[in-house]
Amino acid sequence: MPLRLGAFVHRRIIAPGALASATLLLAIPASAASYSPGAPGIGDPYYPAYGNGGYDVSHYDLRLKYQPATDELEGTATLLARTTQDLSRFNLDFVLDVGEVRVNGAEAAFRASGEHELEITPRTPLPKGTAVTVVVRYRAVPSTKQAYGFTGWHRTPDGGIGANEPEAAWWWFPSNDHPLDKATYDVSVAVPDGTQAISNGTLQSTVSRLGWTRYNWRSNKPQATYLATLAVGKFDITTGRTDSGVPVINAYSKDLGDNYGAARASVERTGEIADWLSGYFGKYPYNALGGYVPNTTTGYALETQTRPFYSPRQFANGSNVSVVVHELAHQWYGDLVSVAGWKDIWINEGFARYAQWLWSEHEGEGTAQELADHVYASHPADDAFWTVKPGDPGPDNQFHLAVYDRGALALQALRNEVGDDAFFALLKGWPRKYAYGNASVAAFRAYAEEVSGRPLAAFFDTWLFQPSKPGVSAARGASISTRDPGTKGAPGRPESWKKIAATNGVHEHPER
Structure with a gap:
């Protein structure tokens, strides 16, 4: 549920002798007493200015026109929301140039403030x-706009892309930019004939007129703002269906060069992988699926809902199915159930990395146990790797390797602690319990205790919250090998390790 910042209304009993004063008070507009501005941040300690208070958005309708040659974006965004307090003013997160704002049909005053705030009265x-x-x-022109010294909009030779984490929306639509405020989306984009516009969900229709083609996309399930995406360019598009009947749309820039074949060889397995993941996480939760690979110099991939974004760099050394597994796992862990706060990022990244470990088992290239043993053995106690706490890594370490590898190691330790039956019931039950909502690491621990029937506070503290390597006794208790590298019986490097390690920078943003 979105954070609700309500105003307190104080009442008092008025004595009969004070009737005249009471009448005078009643003449004062209610706004003078109880109406106040919505908070300029939703309350996330990692990113205090992200999101906003005072309202909850239920739907975004975005009608856009984009010119690839000049990177000019023109738009009309319609937001349907409900106030959560008596509201005199509210903010949207946005960095583009605004010409007009209307609230319930009437013109509203507005101004830009801070790095990325649009104040509306x-x-x-x-x-x-x-x-x-x-x-x-x-x-x-989105590519000319920066906030905090970076941009979430990426130019390509034939267009542009909106995709970033934890912020992306500011550069192409105004929003309440925090995962706590999910909404449904209609995204309609006009582009010159011969160019395509890719977004989330299902393609409802395309209409061509006077040299422009309009693509109308719909995402009909609650979606966090950073998971909304827009890609404009010249793409080769493939379509199909999964075995379970979900329609798949994939798109590849025509100018990927030597990376083209490897990208298609990986992303075209999307349907197969989604069906496989459903065996662990439950039924695929959306009515659309796919992925896109634009010609961008950006190195990361992102789990944009129903249609992940992949950088060509992910396929520079050949096919990389593991990164597709990672981003599709996020459709359950990160998209279906989103973080309650950005400190809960382990629920996204630790689980997506563990899905890669399960895929390694599936492919016969190393079990999850062997991968966990290798992670534990390959980082000595004095390695800075262990100083990052996956359960609350801090904003500077939100996408640190430890959140991924130490996070997945914690899951294998949990699997050994509670047994396979309880563990796999957890993996499938968690997305169902919090479907289309938000949840925290603390909530996951409580759910794990409920399902397993075991107290797990000390376990979670050791594996997720201590800035040190879990000791030998803790490792042995969780059936993790403690043999030092190079000694007899020490864990070897699983065959899949190189492929998995190639995705280590999957969510790193060096341009920030």
Whole structure:
């Protein structure tokens, strides 16, 4: 549920002799007493200015026009929301140039503030619980806009891409940019004929007129703002269906060069992998599936909902099915169940990395146990790797290798601690319990205790929250090998390790 920042209304009993004063008080507009601005941040300690308070968005309708030659984006965003307090003013997260804002049909005052805030003052204050329609008209060149010294918009030779984590929306639509406020989406994009626009969900229709083609996409399940994506360029597009009947749309830039074959050889296995993952995580939770590989110099991949983004660099050394497994695992762990706060990132990344370990087992290239043993053995106690706490890594280490590898190691230790039956019931039950919502590491621990019937506070503290390597006794207790590398019986390097390690930078953003 979105964080609700309500205003407190104080009441008092008025004596009869104070009637005249009471009448005078009643004449004062309610806004003077109880209406206040929504908070400029939703309350996440990692990113205090991200998201906003005072309202909850239920739907985004984005009608856009994009010119690849100039990178000019023109848009009208319509947001359907409901106030969660008596609201005098509220913010959206946005960096592009705004020409007009309307709230419930009436023109509203607005101004840019801070690095990425759009402050909106409606003509009349908005009582708590009010349904609100906000329309924002804008036009800009996204690649020229920066916040905090970076951009979440990426130019390509034939277009542009909106894809980044933990922020991406600011560069192409105004939003309440935090995973706590999920919404559904309609994204309609007009581009010159011969160019395609790719987004989340299902392609509802395409319409061509006067040299422009409009693509209409719909994402009909709750979706976090950073998981919304837009890619414009010239793509080869493939379509199909999974064995379970989900339609698949994949897109590849025509100018991927030597990476083209490896990219297709990997991403075309999307349907197969999603069906395989459903055996561990439960039924695939959306009505669309796919992936896209634009010609971008960006090195990371991202789990944009229903249609992950992959950088060509992920396929520079050949096919890389492991990265596809990682991003598709996020459709359950990260997308279906999103973080309650960014400190809960382990629930995204530790589980997606563990899915890669399960795929390694599936391919006969090393079991999850062998991979866990290797991780534990290959990092000595004085390695800085162990100083990062996957359960609360801090904003500077949100995508540190330890969140992935130490995070997956913790899951194998948990599997050994509670047994396969309870562990795999956990993997499948968690996405079902919090489907289309948000949850924390603390909630996962409580659920693990419920399913396994065991107290796990000390276990989670050791494996996720201590800034040190779990000791020999803890490792042995969790059936993790403690033999030093090079000694007899020490863990070897599993065959899949090189492929998995090639995805270590999967969510790193060096341009930031």
